[in-house]
């Protein structure tokens with residue numbers, strides 16, 4: 442694969458000062474030369490209603506089209522109540538339906554997450570990995586980018602200042618690009 446690897450990134454938080462949105466902004470700075478990263482905002486994705494799954498909203502149509510056009514996916518997830526936030530799970534549910542039209546099928550996916558707690562979204566990330574089994578995604582295993590005590594690593598302007606965290610994000614992106622190329626080999 443000679444052209445740049447196109448990565449679509451999104452965060453499972455709608456909060457303006459979200460630490461997870463900050464991780465994505467850092468990823469924009471750290472993306473390898475042989476890749477491009479585009480950020481998609483989940484704001485405006487309606488709550489999934491299976492009665493309406495054959496008439497998706499314009500926002501859901503756009504989301505699915507962006508996922509399909511991407512070579513790989515990067516997700517920044519918060520942890521809510523020891524699991525995946527509803528905003529993110531709902532967006533994934535919307536993009537996976539109707540049955541047989543799962544936009545995530547066979548996509549390489551990398552996960553990262555920041556929380557103010559000591560587990561750094563570990564529990565949410567493992568729940569997310571479980572969803573990717575059903576969705577037939579190829580989740581990248583390493584490095585695990587779990588950022589605990591995010592308030593100490595991201596400044597008030599939303600910049601990831603912690604060098605170890607920046608290095609982990611860089612490695613995650615490098616591994617995602619290599620993983621994507623490997624999966625694309627005929």
Ligand SMILES: Cc1cc2nc3c(=O)[nH]c(=O)nc-3n(C[C@H](O)[C@H](O)[C@H](O)COP(=O)(O)O)c2cc1C
Nearest residue numbers: 454456459460461462519520521522523556557558
């Ligand atoms: C509904 C809710 C549940 C939360 N549950 C957890 C949790 O289970 N584990 C954790 O580490 N932090 C939890 N938090 C705190 C989040 O880590 C914190 O709000 C974080 O800033 C969310 O990510 P964001 O900055 O990207 O919005 C919770 C926050 C909310 C609002």
